[in-house]
Amino acid sequence: MTRKDECCYRTVHVVDDDDALRDSLVWLIEGAGYAVNAYPDAESFLDALSVIExxxxxxxxxxxxxxxxxxxxxxxxxxxxxxVIFLTGHGDVPMATGALRAGAIDFLEKPVDEMVLLARIEEALARLAAECSERAAKEAFAARLAKLTPREREVFDRVVSGYLNKQIADELAISIKTVEVYRARVMEKMGCRKVAELVALWAHHQQSSG
Structure with missing residues (x-):
């Protein structure tokens, strides 16, 4: 499975063993402008997972x-x-409620309200785009962080903790001028112009990793 730009997040995968319902869903969703892949069962979907968008x-x-x-x-x-959006029969509502607690977007009872389904699909794809964007930002930050030398990382840790240059110099037993050099390198490698920006990036990274 590849991660590309946001245009990829217009794809809907329909999994249903009812041929007539599956075909009608494909017709509806394609008509709304989405790319659609259809599968008659869960196993065929999993078999295709490595190559689908x-x-x-x-x-x-x-x-x-x-x-x-x-x-x-x-x-x-x-x-x-x-x-995931689940389609359910009336008797499956308790089961689908459990799926919601596990993280599914929604469950819709059959016969499905077409406008509601399309709205949930748009919501689901927007969530996917946001999650993938967040993951990409996290990976980019980690990659920049990994480029810091051990000494630069020591300075980084203290800068984001609010240390002043003199405090960093005293703790690391180096001159203030040397701290300034390392600090400038850290800012350049992390792609930040201001300390506040660096601190905000670090705080966001910590929060998303927690």
Whole structure:
């Protein structure tokens, strides 16, 4: 599975063993301007997972073989962040409620309200784009951080902790001028112009990693 630009997040994967319903969903979703891939069961979707585009999944909750919930669990186990919308029969509502608690976007009872489904798809794809953007930013920050030398990292840690240059110099047993040199290198490598920006980036990184 590749991670490309945001235009990729217009893909919807429909998983349903009911041929007629699956075809009608494809027709509806394609008509709304999305790219659609359709699968008759969870197993065929998982088989294609390594080559398909990122997107959201619209899945029946009850299917022969793996159920929609089992498919959802399989995606989470593989760390695949596809947001999922479940389609359910009336008797499956308690099961689908559990899926919501586990992180599904929504469950919609059949027959599905077309406008509601399309709204949930748009919401799901927006969430996917936000999550992927967050992950990319986190990876970029970690990559920049990894480029710091051990001494630069020591200075970085103290700068984001609010140390003044003199305090850093005293603690590391180096001159204030040397601290200024290392500090400038840190700012350049981290892509920041101001200390406040560096501190904010670090705080955000810590929060998203927590």
């Amino acid at each position: 990122p997107g959201c999944m619209v899945s029946d909750i009850r299917m022969p073989g793996l159920s929609g919930l089992q498919l959802f669990d399989a995606l989470k186990a593989r760390d695949v962040p596809f947001p």
